[in-house]
Amino acid sequence: MRKLFTPGRLLLAGAILAVITFGVLWLAPSNDYLLLPDRAHPVAPLVTVAKPKPGGGSDGIHFVDVIERKASLLERLFPGLRSGSTLIPGSEVNPKGVSDAAVRRVGVNQMARSQDIAAAVALQKLGYPVHVKENGALVAAVFPDLPAEGKVQVGEVIVAVDGKPVRSTTDLRSLVSPLKPGTTLALTLRDSQTRRTLRLKTAANPNDPKQSVIGVLVEPAAAITLPFAVRIDAGNIVGPSAGLAFALAVMEKLGRDVDHGLSVAATGELGLDGSVGPIGGIKQKTIGAHDAGVNVFLVPVDNFAEAKRNADGLRIVAVKSLDDALRALTTLAKKGSTS
Numbered sequence: 216m217r218k219l220f221t222p223g224r225l226l227l228a229g230a231i232l233a234v235i236t237f238g239v240l241w242l243a244p245s246n247d248y249l250l251l252p253d254r255a256h257p258v259a260p261l262v263t264v265a266k267p268k269p270g271g272g273s274d275g276i277h278f279v280d281v282i283e284r285k286a287s288l289l290e291r292l293f294p295g296l297r298s299g300s301t302l303i304p305g306s307e308v309n310p311k312g313v314s315d316a317a318v319r320r321v322g323v324n325q326m327a328r329s330q331d332i333a334a335a336v337a338l339q340k341l342g343y344p345v346h347v348k349e350n351g352a353l354v355a356a357v358f359p360d361l362p363a364e365g366k367v368q369v370g371e372v373i374v375a376v377d378g379k380p381v382r383s384t385t386d387l388r389s390l391v392s393p394l395k396p397g398t399t400l401a402l403t404l405r406d407s408q409t410r411r412t413l414r415l416k417t418a419a420n421p422n423d424p425k426q427s428v429i430g431v432l433v434e435p436a437a438a439i440t441l442p443f444a445v446r447i448d449a450g451n452i453v454g455p456s457a458g459l460a461f462a463l464a465v466m467e468k469l470g471r472d473v474d475h476g477l478s479v480a481a482t483g484e485l486g487l488d489g490s491v492g493p494i495g496g497i498k499q500k501t502i503g504a505h506d507a508g509v510n511v512f513l514v515p516v517d518n519f520a521e522a523k524r525n526a527d528g529l530r531i532v533a534v535k536s537l538d539d540a541l542r543a544l545t546t547l548a549k550k551g552s553t554s
Contacts, residue, residue, distance in 0.1 A: 245291040246305040251282040252298075252499040255480045255507035258457075258464035261450075265443040268470030275474035276467065278460035279482050279503045279512075280452050281496035283308070299502045299525075322453030324355055328434050329454075329485065333461035334445035336489050336537060340462075341469055346440040347487055350374070351405070352387040353436035361430025362415040367404065372436045374410075375403035383487070384433050391417060394427040402429070437487060456494035458485030459513065462537055473541065475548030480504035481513040481540065489537040493517035501525040511547060513540050 259274035286294070286302060294302035308318065339345045351372035357363050367373075373381050376390040377400050394400065396419035403412045417427035434455075447461050460481040463473045473479075482500050483491035494500075497518040502525060504512040511530045514522045519533035532547075534540045 245286050245288050247286045247291050248283055248303050248305060248308045249286040249290055249294065249297060250301040250303060250496050250499050251284070252502035252506065253280050253282045255279045255500075255504045255509060258460050259467070261448050262461070262464045262468050263444075263446040263448075264465065264468045265445070267468050270470040270472065271467035272472045272474035273476050274464075274467065275476070275478045275509075276460055276464045277478070277480040277504070277507060277509055278449075278457040279480055279500035280454075280457070281499045281503075283496075299499055301496075301498060318356075319453065325434060325455040326449060326453045326457075329456075329458040330447040330449070330461060331439050332435070332437075332485050332487055333447065333458045334441060334465055335439045335487065336485055337462040337465035337469070338441060338445070340489070340537060341466060341471060343442050345442065347437055349382045349435060349437045349487060351436040352381055352384045352433040354404075354431050355434050356432040358430040358432070361418050361428065363430040366413055366415055367402070367429070367431055368406075371404040371406050373402060373431075373433065374405055375401075375412075377401050378403075384435055385486075387433060391429060392420070392426045396420075396424070396427050398427060400429075435487060454494075455484040456482050456496075456500075459483040459491050459534075459537065459540060461485075463540065473544060475544055477511060477544065477547060478507075478509040479511055479513065479544065480507065480509045482518075483513070483515040483534065485537065491515050491534050491536055491540070497521045498525045501529065501531070502527075505529045511544075513543065 255277035258276045258278050290296055291302065294300055335345050335347055351374040354367055354369055354371050357367050357369060373387055375381055379390055381387045394417050396417055398417050399414055400417060401412050401414050415429060417429055420426040420428045445465060462485055463481055467473050482494055484494055485491060493515045497514065498521060501512060501522045505527050511532055513532050513534050516533045516535050519531060522531045532543045534543060
């Protein structure tokens with residue numbers, strides 16, 4: 216009588232089951248996300264100015280981005296399968312109650328705002344007349360289960376806290392963060408037609424329970440008028456972190472030798488005052504800069520330590536402002552060394 220289960224058949228069945236299991240784990244999405252490196256991109260092809268000038272640099276400015284996508288079940292179990300990746304909980308990408316589409320809209324708005332700010336700051340630095348009027352903190356998203364939910368609307372502009380003016384996102388943070396969680400405050404908001412004041416209690420900041428938040432994501436609300444058109448087309452890339460790179464590239468289009476013959480990657484959220492703020496995904500962005508073969512990577516001061524850990528020989532320079540970036544590149548050029 217022939218045996219139904221021979222060692223060979225059991226081994227074959229086990230192999231088939233393993234392949235099926237692997238396929239399911241590889242294809243089935245998890246609820247978490249992977250951040251992956253992407254090679255740095257030249258900025259010059261993305262920038263068009265109405266009145267370009269000769270004498271700029273060698274178009275050596277690059278911006279860096281991060282590929283963000285859902286992790287498969289297998290990648291969730293073994294995130295090291297993807298070189299340079301970081302696994303992050305889905306709740307950090309899409310907070311509870313916030314849809315993928317809403318998060319995408321916020322990112323698109325942040326990119327558009329970063330382009331406007333980059334153009335304004337670059338032109339101001341070159342002496343062009345630019346009219347900028349900061350007029351509050353624009354609400355880009357309202358997070359669920361926090362005080363602003365159901366009370367503050369996306370698109371409204373926060374203009375005062377307890378009667379004290381809010382002209383920028385920095386003003387809002389400085390007025391709210393130091394408060395003891397649970398403090399009641401008066402929040403004044405405006406939209407295109409009305410102005411209103413509401414009262415709400417602050418909540419503890421999840422990242423620092425001693426500080427307060429109200430549960431909104433804000434962007435600078437400002438009216439910017441340029442003396443001529445500046446267009447930056449970053450395609451499908453979203454978020455605010457390319458602001459510094461955009462400003463450097465705009466200056467080159469207008470005749471300023473910014474890169475001094477160097478190949479430069481830059482990242483950082485640019486403020487209207489020329490300050491450079493921290494960004495996310497610095498590990499992947501550093502790898503992307505390294506893989507592009509640039510000479511130097513300009514990063515916000517707050518991101519310097521992590522960028523240095525992933526530099527693999529790439530020169531990392533920490534900057535606090537556009538002026539810092541310009542000075543650093545001039546210094547590197549004079550030294551004639553990028554080692």
